[in-house]
Amino acid sequence: MATTTGRTIAARARRGTHHTRARIISPGQFDLALTIESGQAFRYTKENGAYRLRNGAIEVTLRQENDVIICEGADERTARHLLRIDLEHEAGKARLEQDLVLQPIIERYGGLRILRQDMHETIIAFICSANSNIPKIRQNLTLLAQAHGERLPPPGTAINIDAARAAKTGYRAQYIVDTNRMLTRNFVQQLKRGNYEQNHALLRTLPGIGPKVADCVCLYGLDHGEAFPVDVHIFRAMKALFPRAGFKNEREAKDFAQQRWKKDAGLAQQYIFEWARKELSSAKRRPQTKNQRLVKRKKRGVAR
Incomplete structure (x- = not known):
C-alpha cells in the first residue's frame, strides 16, 4: 500500500534538480522501453532512445545502456522506487516463473516491471482509460496538464469543465471534474492508510471509477500487488x-x-x-517455453 515512503520519494523529487543523475544496475532483467510503453504510465515522450517521463511531482529522463539504467532529474533512491528496481520485484517474478502457464510469457516479457506511480495521476489517467486506448489517454493527460502549467491540477481543487473537455476527454470530463473535487485531504489520507479491499471499495465511490479502474489505481498508484485489473x-x-x-x-x-x-x-x-x-x-494455442517446444518436437521425432 502507499506509505510514508511514497510521500518521501515525491518530496525528494520536488527538491531535486535536472542536474541530479543516477546510474543503476538492476539486480535482474529490466527492459525500460517495454516498461514505459506497456500502458501503465502515459505522460512521456521518447527522443533518441531516451524517455522523458512526468508523473505527479516527478519529472525524469530515462535511458538504458545494456544493463544500466541512467536517470536524470532524480537521485538513485527515487529512481529505484519509481522503476521498482528492488529485490521485492525479483522475488515476485521468481514465484510467478514457477507457474507453467506463465513461464513462456515471462520468458518473452521478463524485463517488464510495474512502475510505482503517483496515486492522483493514476486516478485521472484511468478514468480517461474507459472505452479508450493508450494513444488517446496520453493525449488526454498531455492536454489537461498543458492547461495547468504542465502538471495535473492538485487533488481536491476545482477543474474547469471546459478545460477538461478541451483535453478531448468526452463524457469523462464531468467524471474528472467531480472526482478531483472529491479527493480531499481526508479522502487521500484514507487511501494511503487503507488495505486493498478498503481502498478498492473507497475508490468505487468516486465518479467514473468501476471495478477495473479501481484495480488499476490500487496496483499502479497504491502499490497493492494483489490487484488484478480485468478488461x-x-x-x-x-x-x-x-x-x-x-x-x-x-x-x-x-x-x-x-x-x-x-x-x-x-x-x-x-x-x-x-x-x-x-x-x-x-496465437493458436497457449504460449510455450523454449524447453516445452523442444520436448514436443523430440516426441514427434524432429531433431531441431
Whole structure:
C-alpha cells in the first residue's frame, strides 16, 4: 500500500534538480522501453532512445545502456522506487516463473516491471482509460496538464469543465471534474492508510471509477500487488490461458487470478496484458517455453 515512503520519494523529487543523475544496475532483467510503453504510465515522450517521463511531482529522463539504467532529474533512491528496481520485484517474478502457464510469457516479457506511480495521476489517467486506448489517454493527460502549467491540477481543487473537455476527454470530463473535487485531504489520507479491499471499495465511490479502474489505481498508484485489473483484453486472455476454468464473467477471472497468484497477481496481470496485446490475436494455442517446444518436437521425432 502507499506509505510514508511514497510521500518521501515525491518530496525528494520536488527538491531535486535536472542536474541530479543516477546510474543503476538492476539486480535482474529490466527492459525500460517495454516498461514505459506497456500502458501503465502515459505522460512521456521518447527522443533518441531516451524517455522523458512526468508523473505527479516527478519529472525524469530515462535511458538504458545494456544493463544500466541512467536517470536524470532524480537521485538513485527515487529512481529505484519509481522503476521498482528492488529485490521485492525479483522475488515476485521468481514465484510467478514457477507457474507453467506463465513461464513462456515471462520468458518473452521478463524485463517488464510495474512502475510505482503517483496515486492522483493514476486516478485521472484511468478514468480517461474507459472505452479508450493508450494513444488517446496520453493525449488526454498531455492536454489537461498543458492547461495547468504542465502538471495535473492538485487533488481536491476545482477543474474547469471546459478545460477538461478541451483535453478531448468526452463524457469523462464531468467524471474528472467531480472526482478531483472529491479527493480531499481526508479522502487521500484514507487511501494511503487503507488495505486493498478498503481502498478498492473507497475508490468505487468516486465518479467514473468501476471495478477495473479501481484495480488499476490500487496496483499502479497504491502499490497493492494483489490487484488484478480485468478488461475485455485480460478476460479474453485468461479464457485462452485457462480454457478449463470456464470463466463466465470478469469477476470470476479476477477471483481465479487472485487465488492463484495472491500478492503477485498484479505482476502476473502485467505480463498477461503485454502478451495479450501483442500475441493473443495470432496465437493458436497457449504460449510455450523454449524447453516445452523442444520436448514436443523430440516426441514427434524432429531433431531441431
